[in-house]
Amino acid sequence: MLTLALGAGTVAGAGLLGSPAWADGGPTATYTLDSTSIWTGQQVTLTQSGLVDETPDTAPVRTVDWGDSSPVETLPADAVKASHTYAANGSYPVKVTLAEADGAEGTATFAANTVQVASAVGSYKFSVASNWTWEGGGATAKLLLANIPANTTRVWVNWNDGKTSLLNRTHTSTTHYYPVGTHAATITLENSQGMAAPVTTRPYTVNVDYTRPSSTLKMPRKPTRASYWKTIQGTAKDGQTGMDSVGVQLWKWTSTKDYYFNFSTRKWVRYTPNKTKIPKAAVSWRGVDSKGIWKLSVPGLSKGYYLEVDYVAVDRAGNDDGWKYKVQKLTS
Numbered sequence: 143m144l145t146l147a148l149g150a151g152t153v154a155g156a157g158l159l160g161s162p163a164w165a166d167g168g169p170t171a172t173y174t175l176d177s178t179s180i181w182t183g184q185q186v187t188l189t190q191s192g193l194v195d196e197t198p199d200t201a202p203v204r205t206v207d208w209g210d211s212s213p214v215e216t217l218p219a220d221a222v223k224a225s226h227t228y229a230a231n232g233s234y235p236v237k238v239t240l241a242e243a244d245g246a247e248g249t250a251t252f253a254a255n256t257v258q259v260a261s262a263v264g265s266y267k268f269s270v271a272s273n274w275t276w277e278g279g280g281a282t283a284k285l286l287l288a289n290i291p292a293n294t295t296r297v298w299v300n301w302n303d304g305k306t307s308l309l310n311r312t313h314t315s316t317t318h319y320y321p322v323g324t325h326a327a328t329i330t331l332e333n334s335q336g337m338a339a340p341v342t343t344r345p346y347t348v349n350v351d352y353t354r355p356s357s358t359l360k361m362p363r364k365p366t367r368a369s370y371w372k373t374i375q376g377t378a379k380d381g382q383t384g385m386d387s388v389g390v391q392l393w394k395w396t397s398t399k400d401y402y403f404n405f406s407t408r409k410w411v412r413y414t415p416n417k418t419k420i421p422k423a424a425v426s427w428r429g430v431d432s433k434g435i436w437k438l439s440v441p442g443l444s445k446g447y448y449l450e451v452d453y454v455a456v457d458r459a460g461n462d463d464g465w466k467y468k469v470q471k472l473t474s
């Protein structure tokens with residue numbers, strides 16, 4: 143028994159002295175990355191588990207090479223996590239080195255160590271590149287959001303005017319009121335890996351409308367006939383802010399008598415040119431329909447008069463095309 147025990151001890155001791163397995167291997171540890179597929183600008187976190195060091199008096203120096211040409215990072219003693227942000231798209235192998243003071247290198251084991259970094263695929267644009275307004279005005283911009291990745295948890299929209307909106311992934315559009323000027327929104331997607339690199343839209347401009355509208359008077363088929371002027375109509379249009387209204391004034395006269403039309407009382411009123419004060423009711427402000435047509439009806443026209451129709455178009459920014467007029471002699 144004793145001999146056998148000694149013999150066994152001798153064999154074991156010889157093996158230990160001759161070829162110490164721990165001196166070759168150095169420390170070992172397992173590392174995991176919380177994600178190997180992220181968006182540009184996001185981060186990954188490396189976690190260490192199961193560090194085995196058979197010479198615990200001398201802790202190994204652990205360094206991480208994140209694979210993106212950033213400086214190799216030395217982990218603080220006792221740290222078991224480290225995070226790194228990737229600024230550019232690419233495929234980056236992460237490497238951990240465990241080095242003992244005596245030069246022995248350990249073994250870092252990874253389940254997967256290559257981080258794929260790609261741009262988040264969402265697309266963003268304003269529904270129109272510009273809108274019109276009046277001086278000191280503004281416009282409501284509509285931002286369209288598409289192709290937002292399914293693993294997005296939050297969508298941040300910075301309107302770049304001091305305001306930010308926070309949306310969930312399912313939004314396909316949102317609106318914002320901008321003052322006059324050129325603007326762009328910056329969109330940032332977020333999920334558990336952090337925020338992706340922001341994406342800025344093409345510009346959106348709120349322009350002031352300084353351009354006058356245009357207007358016409360439609361001549362009746364038989365303009366010399368009084369009955370053909372019962373309905374007076376024309377068109378007015380504006381290519382920027384759109385039409386506000388058309389102002390109309392009506393006059394009629396013979397060689398001895400002058401009249402204006404009062405739109406409140408719907409009567410012709412005799413007046414003395416350059417003397418009578420013409421009231422506000424002598425002007426009718428009328429909207430236009432969807433085809434840009436304005437119209438009104440007027441009673442009391444008959445042959446023997448001259449009819450004068452004055453009209454002016456005003457757009458929503460207050461631009462007008464100046465009063466225009468048409469004089470027509472009514473002969474029947």
Ligand SMILES: [Ca+2]
Pocket residue numbers: 169195196197198199200201202242
């Ligand atoms: Ca050690």
Ligand SMILES: [Ca+2]
Pocket residue numbers: 351352353354355380381382383384457459461
């Ligand atoms: Ca205009």
